[in-house]
Amino acid sequence: EAGVTQFPSHSVIEKGQTVTLRCDPISGHDNLYWYRRVMGKEIKFLLHFVKESKQDESGMPNNRFLAERTGGTYSTLKVQPAELEDSGVYFCASSQVGSPLHFGNGTRLTVT
Amino acid sequence: AQSVTQLDSHVSVSEGTPVLLRCNYSSSYSPSLFWYVQHPNKGLQLLLKYTSAATLVKGINGFEAEFKKSETSFHLTKPSAHMSDAAEYFCVVSALNAGNMLTFGGGTRLMVKP
Numbered sequence: 001e002a003g004v005t006q007f008p009s010h011s012v013i014e015k016g017q018t019v020t021l022r023c024d025p026i027s028g029h030d031n032l033y034w035y036r037r038v039m040g041k042e043i044k045f046l047l048h049f050v051k052e053s054k055q056d057e058s059g060m061p062n063n064r065f066l067a068e069r070t071g072g073t074y075s076t077l078k079v080q081p082a083e084l085e086d087s088g089v090y091f092c093a094s095s096q097v098g099s100p101l102h103f104g105n106g107t108r109l110t111v112t
Numbered sequence: 113a114q115s116v117t118q119l120d121s122h123v124s125v126s127e128g129t130p131v132l133l134r135c136n137y138s139s140s141y142s143p144s145l146f147w148y149v150q151h152p153n154k155g156l157q158l159l160l161k162y163t164s165a166a167t168l169v170k171g172i173n174g175f176e177a178e179f180k181k182s183e184t185s186f187h188l189t190k191p192s193a194h195m196s197d198a199a200e201y202f203c204v205v206s207a208l209n210a211g212n213m214l215t216f217g218g219g220t221r222l223m224v225k226p
Binding site: 003004033035041042043044045048056091093100101102103104105106 | 146148153154155156157158161202213214215216217218219
């Protein structure tokens with residue numbers, strides 16, 4: 001079984017640019033989550049999809065962040081425009097109902 | 113509200129000696145508790161989970177954790193450290209009244225000396 005796949009593994013962009021992160025969950029997992037770890041801080045929840053619907057987006061920091069999951073398969077997280085404080089590692093996870101989360105390797109985003 | 117405190121940001125042990133990573137949690141509802149591990153350049157891997165069954169939970173790679181409600185603790189232990197155990201470990205809590213959202217501790221980086 002393929003695990004959760006995230007792309008790219010690393011991204012370096014300048015302040016003001018746009019970046020799109022992609023997550024491919026484990027096949028058949030309806031739940032998809034985005035988490036983020038900013039340097040020196042805890043891993044924090046961003047949002048939760050159930051299939052294509054946003055179940056909880058209370059962790060999204062501001063309207064520069066847009067997450068989508070068209071068709072209930074892969075998800076994208078777009079940051080536009082990126083700011084310095086957006087640097088960190090973005091994790092995606094997926095799960096079946098009632099099961100623990102399976103995490104991807106993360107995307108390390110550096111905004112310069 | 114729920115929160116997790118990992119009492120040590122760094123722990124260093126010698127190979128073959130016991131490992132203890134400490135975790136205290138706060139939850140207003142019956143929590144589920146997890147330990148995840150992250151090796152360098154890898155994703156977060158589930159080590160073990162507690163979901164209101166047996167209070168002593170056995171995980172992968174010889175790790176185990178004991179849920180102590182009276183002490184609100186969920187410490188992770190291993191009798192004998194191996195070099196491959198060097199990684200960062202996260203204690204995590206979730207609860208039904210928080211929509212099963214995971215709340216992470218700050219992480220403990222375990223170093224294993226030869």
